[in-house]
Amino acid sequence: MSEQIVVLEISGLEALHLAGIVGQFRDVIADSRRDDDPAVARLLPDAYPDDDDATREFRRLTGDDLLGRRADDAAIVLRTLGMDGGDLDADDDPDATISVALGETEALAWMRTLSAVRLVLATRLGIQSEDDHQPDDPRFGIYDWIGYRLDGLVTALDRR
């Protein structure tokens, strides 16, 4: 266990939602070997936009590593949330605050996962410019909330 460098304070309910989203994200990554999913494609950008052969070769060399890392990161997030297995204890107060203490490796995994989840959500929501935002659509609320959490984590890491 590495030294704790940042502590996230989140409510039990929020942790539950977050675990649900990261769990879905992990499934999307796992299914990506079968499907041609544009959201996964965004996680593997074209390295050579003008050279299909070089892009394909680059993806052949890096793709498995990148997707494997997404899966490992997601597993770390779920583990540090204490939700890598069973459900949250029904007796727990959903409004109670949970402290999630992260070491350097775990903080990096959280940061990359929140960023990757936003990329997947953005593809699903069809976000193509910074002005694409529908306040009435609750899915945008989730997108913003993940962004808020990511920004807070980055700020905490920058302050060290």
Added chain:
Amino acid sequence: MGMMAGLATPDLDVVDETDLRAQPPSSWQTVVWNDPVNLMSYVRHVFRTYFGFDTATAERLMLAVHHDGHAVVARGPREVMEAHTHAMHDFGLWATVRKEPA
């Protein structure tokens, strides 16, 4: 002595050729492109921690990505630029490799 003086001229040519040959290894770039999703604070953090830029440099490059649509974040041999691009993809940034424009 005379022979050494005689060799001086070809030596200069060799030096010139070496300079020309030295160009290709550093003539590739890693470019990071703007996207509507990644947060400015996150991009700045990645630039600072991965490349080891000071805060001002990381900020300047992040703003270049945001306002100009892209920024060259590294220059050098192709393999190194590919390694940087792989690392940027690992952080979810939209990065590409290209030859240094002539």
